[in-house]
Structure formats: structure tokens, C-alpha cells
Amino acid sequence: MSFAAISDWHQRASHGRKRRRRLAWRRFCRNGLPVIGLAYIALLFIVAIVGPFVTRQPTVNIFQANLSPSWAHPFGTGQYGQDLLTQIVRGLGGTLLIGVTGAAISVAIGLIVGIAAGVFGGIIDAVLMRFTDFAFSIPTLIIALFIVVVTGFSAWNVGLSIGLVTWAGCARMARGLALSVRNGTLMDSAILAGGSRWYIATRYVLPQIASNMIVFFVFQVASVLFQSTTLIALDPQYVPLTGGQLPPGSNLLLNLLNGGGGSYIGYRWLFWFPLGVYCSMVIALLWIGDGLQALLNPQQPLPRRWFATWPRLRTARGARG
Amino acid sequence: MPGKRYRIIRVIGLRIAVIPMLLCILIILGNALGYLNPAATSQSSAIPGLSAAKPAPFWHSVYTSLVAIGTLHWGTGPQITRELVLRSLEISSILTFGSLFVSAVVGIPCGIFAALKPRNPLWQAVSAFCVLLGQVPPADMAVILIFTFSLGWHLIPLSYGWGSVADAILPIMTVACFNIGYMVKYTESGMREVMQRSFIAAARARGAGTASVVAHHALRPALTGLLTFLGPQTPMTLFCTVIAEQAFAIPGIGTMLGIKVTTYGAPAFGSGTTLSITLFIFGLFIMVLNLLIDIAYLWLNPLAD
Amino acid sequence: MADFVVEARTDFSNDVSKQPVLEVRDLVVQFERADGVVHAVNGVDFAVRPGEWLGIIGESGSGKSVTLMSILGLLGEGGRVIRGNAWFNGVDLVQLSDRQLRTVRGKDIGVVFQNLAEGFNPYLPIGTQIAEVLVNHRLCTRRTAHRRVIEFMHELGIADAKARFHQYPHELSGGMRQRAMIASAIVSEPKVIFADEPTTALDSTVQMQVLALLTDICRKRGTAVVMVTHDLGVAAHTCDRIVVMYGGIVMEEAPIDEFLQFPTHPYTLGLRDASFDPEQPDRPLRPIPGVAPVLLEAPRGCPFAPRCHMATTVCRERLPALRQTRPDHRVACHHVQGENEHEPYPIP
Ligand SMILES: Nc1ncnc2c1ncn2[C@@H]1O[C@H](COP(=O)(O)OP(=O)(O)OP(=O)(O)O)[C@@H](O)[C@H]1O
Ligand code: SF4
Ligand SMILES: [Mg+2]
Numbered sequence: 001m002s003f004a005a006i007s008d009w010h011q012r013a014s015h016g017r018k019r020r021r022r023l024a025w026r027r028f029c030r031n032g033l034p035v036i037g038l039a040y041i042a043l044l045f046i047v048a049i050v051g052p053f054v055t056r057q058p059t060v061n062i063f064q065a066n067l068s069p070s071w072a073h074p075f076g077t078g079q080y081g082q083d084l085l086t087q088i089v090r091g092l093g094g095t096l097l098i099g100v101t102g103a104a105i106s107v108a109i110g111l112i113v114g115i116a117a118g119v120f121g122g123i124i125d126a127v128l129m130r131f132t133d134f135a136f137s138i139p140t141l142i143i144a145l146f147i148v149v150v151t152g153f154s155a156w157n158v159g160l161s162i163g164l165v166t167w168a169g170c171a172r173m174a175r176g177l178a179l180s181v182r183n184g185t186l187m188d189s190a191i192l193a194g195g196s197r198w199y200i201a202t203r204y205v206l207p208q209i210a211s212n213m214i215v216f217f218v219f220q221v222a223s224v225l226f227q228s229t230t231l232i233a234l235d236p237q238y239v240p241l242t243g244g245q246l247p248p249g250s251n252l253l254l255n256l257l258n259g260g261g262g263s264y265i266g267y268r269w270l271f272w273f274p275l276g277v278y279c280s281m282v283i284a285l286l287w288i289g290d291g292l293q294a295l296l297n298p299q300q301p302l303p304r305r306w307f308a309t310w311p312r313l314r315t316a317r318g319a320r321g
Numbered sequence: 322m323p324g325k326r327y328r329i330i331r332v333i334g335l336r337i338a339v340i341p342m343l344l345c346i347l348i349i350l351g352n353a354l355g356y357l358n359p360a361a362t363s364q365s366s367a368i369p370g371l372s373a374a375k376p377a378p379f380w381h382s383v384y385t386s387l388v389a390i391g392t393l394h395w396g397t398g399p400q401i402t403r404e405l406v407l408r409s410l411e412i413s414s415i416l417t418f419g420s421l422f423v424s425a426v427v428g429i430p431c432g433i434f435a436a437l438k439p440r441n442p443l444w445q446a447v448s449a450f451c452v453l454l455g456q457v458p459p460a461d462m463a464v465i466l467i468f469t470f471s472l473g474w475h476l477i478p479l480s481y482g483w484g485s486v487a488d489a490i491l492p493i494m495t496v497a498c499f500n501i502g503y504m505v506k507y508t509e510s511g512m513r514e515v516m517q518r519s520f521i522a523a524a525r526a527r528g529a530g531t532a533s534v535v536a537h538h539a540l541r542p543a544l545t546g547l548l549t550f551l552g553p554q555t556p557m558t559l560f561c562t563v564i565a566e567q568a569f570a571i572p573g574i575g576t577m578l579g580i581k582v583t584t585y586g587a588p589a590f591g592s593g594t595t596l597s598i599t600l601f602i603f604g605l606f607i608m609v610l611n612l613l614i615d616i617a618y619l620w621l622n623p624l625a626d
Numbered sequence: 627m628a629d630f631v632v633e634a635r636t637d638f639s640n641d642v643s644k645q646p647v648l649e650v651r652d653l654v655v656q657f658e659r660a661d662g663v664v665h666a667v668n669g670v671d672f673a674v675r676p677g678e679w680l681g682i683i684g685e686s687g688s689g690k691s692v693t694l695m696s697i698l699g700l701l702g703e704g705g706r707v708i709r710g711n712a713w714f715n716g717v718d719l720v721q722l723s724d725r726q727l728r729t730v731r732g733k734d735i736g737v738v739f740q741n742l743a744e745g746f747n748p749y750l751p752i753g754t755q756i757a758e759v760l761v762n763h764r765l766c767t768r769r770t771a772h773r774r775v776i777e778f779m780h781e782l783g784i785a786d787a788k789a790r791f792h793q794y795p796h797e798l799s800g801g802m803r804q805r806a807m808i809a810s811a812i813v814s815e816p817k818v819i820f821a822d823e824p825t826t827a828l829d830s831t832v833q834m835q836v837l838a839l840l841t842d843i844c845r846k847r848g849t850a851v852v853m854v855t856h857d858l859g860v861a862a863h864t865c866d867r868i869v870v871m872y873g874g875i876v877m878e879e880a881p882i883d884e885f886l887q888f889p890t891h892p893y894t895l896g897l898r899d900a901s902f903d904p905e906q907p908d909r910p911l912r913p914i915p916g917v918a919p920v921l922l923e924a925p926r927g928c929p930f931a932p933r934c935h936m937a938t939t940v941c942r943e944r945l946p947a948l949r950q951t952r953p954d955h956r957v958a959c960h961h962v963q964g965e966n967e968h969e970p971y972p973i974p
Contacts, residue, residue, distance in 0.1 A: 136553060137343060137611055138350075139603030141560045146354055146596065169553045222456070229458035230560050233567075275461050282456045519744040522700050524755075526739075527810060528732030528762040530725070537758075541749045623794045624748055 034291020037284035044281060048096050051089035058082035058090075066267045076269040084270065088277055094155035095225070095278075101156060102224030105163025107217050110170025111206075117171070118178025119201045129175070135168035141231060148231065158231060162224050170216060177209040211296055218289040222282045229278070329619045336615055340608045347604045348390070351597025352382045386597040405577065410602075412483055413574040416562045417606065419493045424500030431501075432508025433535065433543070436516065448505050455502010459561040463495045463568035470494075481570040492565040499561045503554055504547065511546030515539045541621050548618045555610040559603055574602055646673035646713075647850050648697075648735075648818050653710035653720075655689070655696045655874075665921040666692040668874040668929075669710070671948060674818060677848040679841075681865030681882075683855060683897070687918045689874040690854045691740060694820045696720075698735060699727045714818075732759040736811030738804075738840075740822040740854070745807050746795040752803075753779075753791030756810040765814055778813050779806070782839060801832040808840055812849070819844065821853040825860065837864060858901050862886060870894050873929025874921060876948060880955040890951060890962045893930050928960065936961050 028034055061081035069076045075084035117128040140162075147161035181204065190200050356379070393403045428451060434441075435448035457465070470491065471479035477490050515521065516539055524538045563575030570576075578599045655667035667689040674680050682690050695701055697712045697719055712719040714734070719727065731737075736759075739745040746755055753775055760771040772791070779787035782805045795803060804824065811819055824840060825833040841864055844851050855861050861868060861882075868885045870878040870893065878891040889895055896914040903909060916933040927942040928934070934941065938961070946958040 134343060134346070137604060137608050138347060138556075139559065139600060139607060140556045142596075142599055142603055143354075150357055226456065226458070227557065227560075229460070230557070230564060233458060233460040233564050271461070271464065275457070278458070279453065279456055283453060286452065286456075517702060519739065520747040522695070522702070523737070523739050523745050524747065524758070525700055526698060526731050526737040527755075527759045528728055528730075529758060530728055530762075533762065537750070538747050542747075622749065624796060 028291050028295055033287040034294075037287030037291070040280065040284040041288065044092060044284075045096065047089055048093040051092065055086045055089055058086045066270075068267075069269050075273045076267070078270060084273055088274060092277075095228075095281075097155045098159040098162070098228045099221040099225045101159030102163040102166070102228070103217050103220035105160060106167040106220060106224070107170050107213060109163070109167035110172075111174050111213060113167065113171040114174025114176075115178050115201050115205055115209075118175045118182060119197055119205060121182075125175075128171070132168050132171045132175075135165070135171075138165070140165040141227060144227070144231060158228050159224070162227050162231070166220075166224065166227070170213075170220070173216060174209060174213065177212055178205050181205050181208050211292075215289055215292045215296065218285055218292060222285040222289070225278075225282055225285075329616070332619060333612070333616055336612055340605075340612070343608065344601055344604055347600040348386050348597040349383055351600040352379060352386060352594070355382070355594070355596050382594060383597075386594045386601070389594060389598060390601055405572075409572055409574045409577045412571060413562055413566070413606070415489065416492055416496060416565060416571070416573060417558060417610075419489065420496035420500055420562070421558065421610075423493055424497040424504050427497070428501040428504030429508050429544075429547070432505040433512055433540075435505065436509045436512035436543075437531070437535065439513075448509055451501050451505040453502075454498045455500070455506070457498065459495055459499055459564040460568060462498050463491070463565060466491050466494055466498075483571050483573075488569075488571070492562075492569045492571060495565040495568070496558065496561045500554075500558060503550065507547045507550040508543060511543040512539060514546070515542045518542075545618060545622045548614050548621070552611055552614050555607050555614075556603075558610070559606055578602065644675045646675050647715070648852075649673040649711075649713040650693070650697065651711045651713070653693060653696065653712065654708040655692055655701065656706055656708055657692075657701075658704040658706070662922045665924050666705075666874055667696065668921070668925055669945075670871070670874070670876055672869050672876060672879065674850045674852055676817070677845075677850055678867065679844075679851045679853060679865045681853050681855060681861035681868045682871060683858065683861055683868060684871035684877075685918045686856075687920065688871045690871055691822050692874075693871075694737075694822060694852065694854065698731055698737065698820075699724060700731075729763070732816070733763045733765070733814050734816050734818070736814065736816040736819045738807050738811045738819065738821040738824045740826065746803065748795050751792045751794055752798065752806050756806060756813060759810060759814045763814060775809070775813060778809055782809050782843075783835075784809075800828055801836060804828060804832075804836050805839065808836070808843075812843055812847075815847060816849065818850045818852065821851055823854050823856065826856060833860075858897070870897070873919065873925060875925070875929060875945070876956075876958060877930070878955075878957045879948070884952070884955050888952070888955070890955075891957050891959050892934050892936050892961075896933075928958075 058078075059082065064073075064077050064081035067073055067077040067081075073083050073085065075088065078084055078087065113128050113132065117125040117132075143165050144158075144161040147164065148157055151157045151161070190204050195203070393406050431444070431447050431451055434444045438444045454462075467479060470476045477487055480488055482488065521534060521538060524534050529537070562573065565571070566573040566575045578595070650670055650672050653667055653670045654665075657664040657666055670689070670693050672680065672682075682693075684690055692701070692705070696705065696707050699719070699722070701707075707720050710720055714730065719730065722730070746752060753772070756779070757768070757771040757775045760766050760774065761768055765771075766774065776787045776791055779790060784790055784802060784805055790798070790802070790806075798806065804827075808824070811821075821840065825836055828836060837860065840851070843849075853861070853865060865882055867879070867881050869876055870891065872893050877893050878885075878889070880888075885894075889898055893914075896912075899912040900914055902911065914933055919929070919932070921929070925945060927940075927944060928937070928946050931937040931941040940960050944960070946960050948956045948958045951957050951962060
């Protein structure tokens with residue numbers, strides 16, 4: 001019976017897409033951490049969307065300034081008596097917006113440039129790749145800083161400016177993947193069948209590199225967030241150790257990060273809570289990225305971490321190598 | 322091997338030849354962007370001592386930037402002199418290269434051990450901690466370091482400015498924390514990938530021990546993998562240097578150029594000239610770093626073209 | 627095509643007194659993978675006598691490479707030896723620690739790898755990697771190792787060995803690389819060589835040259851060889867004994883003449899029908915239906931049962947054991963009569 005079941009498994013594995021998807025999900029879950037990260041990011045998104053509707057703009061009350069965490073103010077209060085938790089909840093949306101817009105724009109530009117270079121080849125490839133090399137060696141954040149200065153400071157503009165300058169890595173990767181698809185036989189058959197370049201790029205190349213691009217997108221969100229913290233830290237209002245100020249009207253978690261720096265001396269919660277939320281968000285993104293990457297090459301065993309939930313086999317000989 | 326050496330020299334020569342061209346493009350780009358800046362016409366300037374540009378023909382402003390860069394004399398005022406420019410360049414290079422060196426010395430062994438011992442909780446914790454370090458914003462990292470090492474444990478005297486060796490430790494650590502994060506991550510993943518390739522099994526079949534396999538066979542492929550990821554990170558390393566300079570009040574290049582963004586509408590980058598000088602300096606830094614990475618890559622990898 | 631090989635073959639079937647150098651008993655290997663446990667090897671028995679050529683044939687995925695690698699403790703991530711012994715020189719290699727095994731690898735057992743393109747480190751010169759065996763086992767100093775490797779490369783017919791020593795793997799042709807691989811396995815004069823499909827990736831002329839070289843050198847030194855191959859013709863011309871594997875177990879084991887004249891196992895018969903026979907060029911080739919399974923469950927019955935035309939209930943219920951059918955000929959099948967059995971296997 002068992003071997004009949006095995007060959008049956010074989011058929012199902014090669015034919016059933018549903019089965020494959022379930023296997024992928026199982027593989028994703030097996031490592032533990034990516035699932036935790038995914039749940040955490042989902043929670044943050046829900047909070048960011050729902051938060052502004054259920055909280056009010058934190059009120060300024062000088063007599064309640066710099067209170068340590070208590071039941072009334074779980075994360076304590078800030079310099080002007082604003083509730084820090086409310087500030088974080090309301091600032092989360094803008095921060096996620098920066099990450100997602102920045103990553104989306106850079107991946108979109110990178111995909112277009114990379115696929116164009118990979119599919120057309122020849123002179124277009126050469127020109128686009130020299131352009132990408134140039135984009136690699138320009139000081140990206142200065143340009144981004146300039147764009148922010150010209151267009152004004154807001155979450156959209158920060159995301160946009162960072163996205164506009166950080167597409168080079170994506171372009172190089174997309175080109176490599178597109179080339180590997182192009183050198184496969186599937187592409188030859190498509191060309192022989194008379195498919196146009198556009199048809200080939202969208203129907204053959206894009207679906208095949210989409211999974212890699214999703215992984216890249218997740219890592220890119222983390223990277224854009226990091227760059228935006230650096231960008232915002234160049235704020236002239238930020239004076240280290242003496243207490244930064246929040247620009248009025250801007251409600252970003254990232255601003256809290258830098259604004260709280262000066263409050264480290266006496267009011268540590270103003271420093272650690274925003275930093276903790278930011279760091280946990282980025283680490284969760286990295287975990288998701290790692291889990292997705294493990295999905296891409298199923299033949300490779302997953303990296304085994306000590307905190308992963310692996311069933312352990314009792315063996316005659318321990319694992320070697 | 323002479324053939325390999327010749328190839329390396331040719332490739333590096335080409336890269337070096339391209340650098341001045343790219344720098345000229347950057348200067349032109351900076352001036353062009355300067356014309357977009359609504360603040361460019363105002364009289365204030367971000368660089369103290371450098372007069373704001375008056376509305377002038379485009380090529381004239383490019384010429385002005387070129388002259389300013391060529392003479393290393395960036396202002397009419399007495400504040401910014403040639404010595405100051407050279408000194409701040411020197412300080413920033415020490416910070417950047419020092420932090421890269423420190424993070425390589427710490428991060429690469431950590432990554433290797435984390436990849437080799439996937440079940441050892443200690444090394445896994447070290448690797449996870451290093452990745453976390455790399456994600457802490459440098460401005461906050463500076464605060465944490467000051468409060469831990471200077472004010473908490475009194476290991477390093479707290480001083481601002483630049484002068485003694487002790488002044489360099491904390492800024493270098495700040496920047497190195499960012500670098501360590503991705504060094505550990507990419508060394509670990511590269512090492513894990515290499516250890517699964519079949520030539521490693523072949524080397525073990527010839528009786529090599531783990532130490533010998535890692536040192537002779539796995540290290541070079543893993544490091545070339547790391548180097549390909551290192552290139553795109555160089556701009557961020559530089560910006561972390563700028564932030565560290567700000568946090569520790571070090572008169573480096575970032576402080577001198579007064580790189581800042583403003584949320585109140587006050588101008589940053591007073592003129593196209595300032596912007597193009599900034600782009601020039603940072604572009605030069607990035608290109609030199611990338612050149613060094615290319616040289617290391619060619620030296621490590623016999624397959625490279 | 628291969629007179630030299632046929633002449634060189636020694637007849638070990640009479641020489642029962644010789645103790646085997648390597649004896650594998652009931653070896654079970656599993657891989658832990660993200661989508662389940664792969665039962666790659668499920669109880670393999672074979673023995674290699676000194677100077678003997680043992681051929682292992684079988685379909686792709688039948689666990690041939692895994693068997694050899696597990697003996698040396700070279701399984702990749704996730705691979706475990708669950709039980710079994712591999713007796714070599716009176717020690718059980720399966721029980722040894724990695725450090726103790728290291729003294730065996732390369733020095734007593736050499737390996738010629740299957741994957742040509744990946745067998746050598748692309749980042750190191752070929753000669754360094756060949757000399758590594760000698761240096762690792764302290765058989766000689768680095769300088770004498772250099773000299774000995776160059777001499778050895780000459781012997782293996784690598785022209786211009788001094789220049790080749792410093793070349794990188796990608797600068798050599800496939801045949802050259804395979805010769806270098808053979809050199810790295812034999813230069814330390816081991817007692818046994820594991821040759822995992824040493825010629826599969828080569829074209830047939832180079833294949834014959836490399837094979838001739840390997841036979842020549844191993845016969846000269848009396849080295850025993852375990853050769854994995856897909857090519858029945860190659861096996862017939864070089865090997866003294868054949869082991870047929872399927873689904874991680876040994877299906878049939880016999881000396882080569884016996885094997886060619888009286889194959890009995892249904893799987894072996896299927897393999898014979900599926901391959902080209904120069905004596906009957908007009909016979910149509912009949913492939914075995916179906917594909918080899920990925921063993922995600924431990925086999926309960928005969929692994930070949932889903933594809934076997936003789937399969938009955940007992941085949942699906944019980945794993946067949948290796949039984950003696952003729953002198954020195956062992957078969958694992960419920961429907962092949964044993965030596966002393968005069969009636970078919972009783973069906974419960
Ligand atoms: N590192 C590994 N991880 C998981 N499964 C593996 C691994 N190596 C081998 N296997 C599984 O073990 C089984 C036997 O593989 P093996 O390499 O021994 O086949 P083979 O007989 O050598 O085939 P071939 O003739 O193609 O070399 C296969 O089903 C394979 O999927
Ligand atoms: S045991 Fe049964 S299924 Fe297996 S080979 Fe023999 S007849 Fe076929
Ligand atoms: Mg094999």
C-alpha cells in the first residue's frame with residue numbers, strides 16, 4: 001500500500017498546484033521566525049490603519065510632561081505632555097507608507113530598467129547598465145535630501161525621494177534574472193513563435209522573476225526605512241543630547257526616534273519605546289524576507305536555528321558537516 | 322600569474338579612467354539641481370564662508386564649482402581654508418575606513434562561526450544580535466554608545482571634537498555597528514551556501530579537517546559573495562559617518578559641508594555650487610571605496626573578468 | 627573496444643579465503659528535508675574484497691551516491707546514518723567520529739566524484755588541490771608533494787603537467803579535469819577507491835581513455851574499486867562483481883559472468899530489456915514503465931512493486947530479503963526461487 005501511496009504522492013506533487021502551495025506554506029511555517037514576523041507586521045498594519053480613527057491627536061499639557069510609564073500612559077508622556085503611545089500609533093502609518101512607497105518605486109524602476117536590459121540586450125543593455133553603474137556610485141541620500149528639500153517634507157515625499165535613488169540594486173538583480181530566463185529554452189520557443197518583446201517581457205520574464213522580486217521588495221522596505229531614519233536625522237532641529245523637538249504637524253515614528261534621543265538622560269522611555277517599535281518592525285521584515293527566500297530554493301535545507309521548531313531525529317551518528 | 326595580473330590591471334585602469342568622467346557628470350548634475358532649488362536665489366548659504374550663488378549662466382556656475390574644487394578653496398571668507406578642507410577629508414576617511422576595518426575584523430569571523438555552527442545557541446545569538454545592531458539608526462546608536470561606554474561604564478572618556486585617539490573610538494563604533502550588521506548577514510549566508518557545494522565535500526573526502534576546509538576552500542568564495550553585496554552599501558556607510566560626525570561634533574566633511582534637511586522651509590544647499598561640491602566629495606569617496614572593493618574582488622576571484 | 631580491460635580482469639570468485647576490505651551491513655540513511663524525511667538508503671549489504679572491482683548500477687535516485695558518501699560521513703546538511711555498519715580494517719566507520727574518519731578519508735579510501743564541474747574548487751589551482759591529500763595526511767612535505775603530484779600527473783597522461791599544476795579548474799577540459807580528479811584520489815595510494823560515475827559526463831572516446839587509465843593504475847597497485855555507473859557496458863567490461871540497487875536496497879548481487887548470463891531479478895531483467903545489446907541489435911528496447919519514487923515513506927514492501935509485472939500481494943506487504951539462489955549469486959525477490967527452495971515462496 002505504502003509504495004502505491006508514494007507514487008500517488010509523486011503524481012500529486014508534480015500535478016497539483018494546490019498541494020504545492022500547501023507544501024510551500026508548510027516550509028514557510030517550519031522555521032518559526034518568518035511566521036512570527038508576518039503576524040507582527042500584519043498587527044502593525046492593522047494598528048496603523050485603525051489607530052488614527054480610535055485615538056485623538058495627543059493633547060499638549062505642560063503639567064503632564066515627561067511622565068514615566070503608567071496605566072494612564074503606557075509608554076509615558078513626552079516633552080509637552082503628549083501621550084507617547086498615541087504618538088507612536090498615529091505615526092506608524094506614515095512610517096509604513098515611507099517604507100512601502102520607497103520600496104515600490106525603487107522595485108518598479110529597477111524592474112523596468114533590468115528587464116529592458118535583459119530582454120533587449122545589445123546596445124540598450126550596455127547603455128542601461130552603464131547608467132546603473134552610475135546610479136551605484138552617486139551619493140544617493142544627498143540627492144534624496146535635495147528632493148525632499150525641494151518638494152517639502154512629508155511621508156510621501158521622503159518615500160518617493162528614496163525610491164527614486166535606490167533602484168540600482170534591483171535593476172542589476174532583475175537583469176541577471178531576466179538573462180537567465182532568456183538563456184533558457186522557453187524563451188527561444190517564444191521568440192520562434194513570433195512573440196513581441198513586450199509579450200515576452202510580460203508573459204515569460206516577469207512571472208518567472210516575480211518571486212525573487214517579492215523577496216527583494218521585503219528587504220527593500222527594511223532598507224528604505226533605515227535610509228529614511230538617516231535622512232531625518234540630518235534634521236537641523238535634531239541636536240544630540242540636548243533634546244530634539246518634533247516639527248509641528250509631522251507625525252512620524254521616525255521623528256520620535258530622533259526627537260527622543262535627547263531625552264535619554266532622564267526620560268529613557270522616550271528613547272527606548274520608539275526605537276524598540278522601529279527595530280522590531282525592521283527585524284520582523286528581515287525574518288519574513290529570510291522565510292520567503294527559503295521558499296525559493298526548496299531543495300536546500302532550511303537554516304536550522306536553535307530556536308526553530310524542528311522535529312529532532314534520534315540517530316546513530318550526529319549530523320556531520 | 323602574469324595573465325591574471327595583467328587582466329586585473331586592465332580592468333582597474335578602466336575603472337579609474339571612468340571616475341573623472343562620472344565626477345564631472347556629478348558636478349553638472351549638482352548645478353542643474355541647484356537651479357531647481359527655490360532657495361538658490363536667496364542670499365544665505367549652507368556652507369559658512371561660501372557666498373551664495375547669484376543667478377548666473379549655467380555653465381558659469383559649473384565653471385565656478387570646478388574652480389572651487391580644483392583649488393580646494395571653497396569660499397571667499399576666512400573660515401574655509403585649504404587646510405581645513407584637507408583635514409576634514411582626512412578625518413572622514415579615518416572614520417569610514419576605520420569603521421570598515423573594525424566591522425570586517427569583528428563581523429566576518431562572527432558570520433563564519435554562525436554559518437558553521439547552526440545549532441550553537443551562542444553563535445546564533447551573536448549573529449542575530451549583530452543583525453539587530455545593523456538596523457539601529459546611527460543617531461540612536463551614538464546615543465546608546467555614549468551612555469553605555471562613557472557615562473555608564475566609564476570605559477572611554479566622553480569628549481567632543483577631534484584630537485586624541487579616544488575621540489575616534491565611539492564614532493568608529495557607531496559606524497561599525499551599521500557595517501557589522503550586513504557583514505555578518507552576508508558572510509553567514511554566503512558561507513552557508515558555499516559549504517553545500519560539492520567541492521567542499523570533495524575537499525573533505527581528501528581528508529581536510531573543518532578548519533582547513535574553511536580556511537583554504539570556503540573562505541574565498543564566501544568573501545567574494547560578501548564583496549558583491551558590499552558595493553551597494555558604501556553610500557550608506559558614508560552617511561552613517563556623516564551622522565556620527567554630527568552626533569560627536571567632529572569637524573569632518575559632513576559637518577563642514579553642513580548637510581542638513583530642514584522641515585521649516587529654511588534652505589539647505591544654498592546654491593548649485595555647494596550642492597555640486599557635496600556631490601563631488603561624496604561621489605569621490607564612494608567611487609574610491611567601490612574601486613577598492615573591485616580590486617579585492619578581482620584579487621580573490623580567479624574567474625572574474 | 628576494451629581488450630585491455632578484459633585481459634586484466636582477475637577472477638576472485640574462486641578466492642573465497644580473502645577477507646573483504648570493506649564490508650557494509652544493513653546501512654540505513656535518511657535525509658531530513660523541509661517537505662519530509664527522505665528514506666534514501668534502506669538497508670544495503672555488500673562487501674568489497676582486496677583488488678576487486680565492484681560495480682553498483684541502478685536508476686537515478688536509487689541511493690548509490692548516498693550509500694558511498696554515508697560510509698565516509700560526507701552526507702550534506704540533514705543527512706543521517708540511522709543504523710548499520712561499515713567495517714573497514716576491523717573498525718566500524720559508521721561509529722567513528724569526524725576527527726577519526728578524517729584519517730581514513732583520502733588516505734585509505736579515495737573518492738572520484740560524479741559532478742565534474744563542481745568537483746574541484748574553482749578558486750584554487752588544480753595542483754594544490756591534488757597535493758592536498760598528501761599534505762593533509764602528512765605523507766610528505768609540501769615541496770615533495772609538489773614533485774610527486776607532477777610525476778603522478780605525467781603518469782596519468784596529463785601533458786605539460788608542470789604548467790597544468792598551476793592552472794585553475796575552469797582552464798582545463800572535462801577529460802583533463804577528470805584525470806586530475808582520479809589523480810587526487812589515487813596519489814595517496816588508498817586501499818579502496820569510490821568512483822561515483824567517473825565517466826558519465828565525458829564523451830565516449832575520452833570515457834574509454836579515462837577508464838583504461840583507471841583500470842591500469844588500480845590493477846597495478848591492487849586497489850579495490852567501488853564504481854557507480856549507469857552504463858551496463860562499462861560495468862561488464864571493467865567490474866568483477868555487480869550490485870544492482872533500487873529504492874535504497876540491494877536487489878541483486880552476482881559476479882559479472884554470472885550476472886550477464888543468468889540475471890534473475892525482475893528489475894535486472896527490466897534494465898537489460900531497456901538497454902541496447904550489441905549482440906541483438908534488432909531487438910526493440912523496452913523501458914520499465916513508471917519512474918523511480920522519491921522515498922518519502924519507509925518502504926514496507928518491495929520498492930519495485932508499483933512497476934513490477936510480477937508483483938503480488940506479498941510483494942506489497944513484505945520487504946524481500948537477499949537470498950542465495952546460486953553459488954555466489956544473491957537476489958532479493960519473493961518470486962525468484964532460492965537455492966534450496968523447490969516451491970514458490972508461500973503466500974500468507
Ligand atoms: N542532500 C540531500 N538532501 C535530501 N535528499 C537527498 C540528498 N541527497 C540525496 N537525496 C535523496 O536521496 C535519494 C538518492 O540519491 P542519490 O544521489 O544516492 O541517487 P543516485 O543513485 O546516486 O542517482 P544518480 O545516478 O542520479 O547519481 C534521492 O531520492 C535524493 O532525492
Ligand atoms: S519482490 Fe515482487 S515486486 Fe519486488 S521485484 Fe520481486 S516480484 Fe517484483
Ligand atoms: Mg549519484
